[in-house]
Amino acid sequence: MILVKQSVLRLFQYRDFLIRSKKLGKESIFSDDFAENLGTTSIQVRKDFSIFGLSGNKRAGYKVDELLKQLNDVLKKDEKQKVIIVGAGNIGKALMKYDGFREGGLEIVALFDNDSKAQNEKAKPPVLALEQLYGFINENKIELGVIAVPYHSAQQVLDIMILAGIKGVMNFAPIALKAPKNFYINDMNLKIELESIAYFVKSLKKKRT
Amino acid sequence: MILVKQSVLRLFQYRDFLIRSKKLGKESIFSDDFAENLGTTSIQVRKDFSIFGLSGNKRAGYKVDELLKQLNDVLKKDEKQKVIIVGAGNIGKALMKYDGFREGGLEIVALFDNDSKAQNEKAKPPVLALEQLYGFINENKIELGVIAVPYHSAQQVLDIMILAGIKGVMNFAPIALKAPKNFYINDMNLKIELESIAYFVKSLKKKRT
DNA sequence: GAATTATTGTGAAACGATTCACTTAAATAA
């Protein structure tokens, strides 16, 4: 399959907008509506749909229900997916409480932390010891993980996760991690993202001088 | 100026690696070292340097101190930059405590929240009422902000920020925001990023069948 | 029911980013 990463990300955004529109009682919708809402163009929207074989009605746009069904199919939004978070510090805990994931069909089933003070087997979701990481992933057939540990232990943690059977991670450690080719890593380097905003803002100012 | 977004992001990563290498006592470094550490290629590294006029020594690589000085210059890492966070919920508070920003010369000077229970003028940084947002930005000439409020109030908050003089934001609300052309927004849509990882992982599996 | 209009759908062109293929020069070896 062709890797059309940007398109896929937008499809997820279209899906969210579609769900919100449906809640507002809309029954049909146009490529312009998506464009307007997401800050892109209707051409981009239709091209994305075209790539994935999503179709509407010429002149009458897209039926909300129908498109949503097609989108769910393309995006494989079938059953819930279990996710674990490694690192129960500030970011790990914030993500645990983040509602967005649940809405997206992503269930956080456990956190893991070194620090015994953070651990709590009875909590929902439980916060377990790092020693249990390998076994938990293996037994529960977890495929998705979030890395929210300090940068010096991130690679170590990832290695365990890969060995245990995880297939993709979202990484908040501010460092590039090494993984095999068929493993999917999404780096969320908050430090660099914010630094780059500062940079681009400064550049914009210079421009106007 | 040409907008070479990807290159700029990598330059920040090179800088971080350079700083870590310096701490380890390294005095010179090669494009291959950067590539190896960041999971890219030495050609990419040299191309990035070339675009921004960063130069080394043929055969002997780059002097760590010298390159770092050049990089700081290119990336405008001069004075500290003040940042505010709007939304003192899970994510807002986690970001407040996140050390990475400080290391990157970014100082979080205040948080803002609707909820009077979250507010605390004496805290460091203070958590202020949303009513104070406009005045604070204006008086303190803040240019950078983080949006960590629920999606239904994100656009409202952004409008105030823009009006008050903010020039760029990092947005954690899972929605596309509208802003003028010369305003810089970096969307960190955690929900969609994690959903897309799930999607790509499923795709990888299919491939092997 | 024919003409008009609005919107989808898509191959081709343009653009931007990455990779290639080669040149240059400094350091080391002979």
Add this chain to the structure above:
DNA sequence: TTATTTAAGTGAATCGTTTCACAATAATTC
């Protein structure tokens, strides 16, 4: 001091993504 080696530097080619230009067709109007 000359030859060899190693790594930087970069214009050109390639690749992936976005945008354009226009064809197709469903709905609406006349």
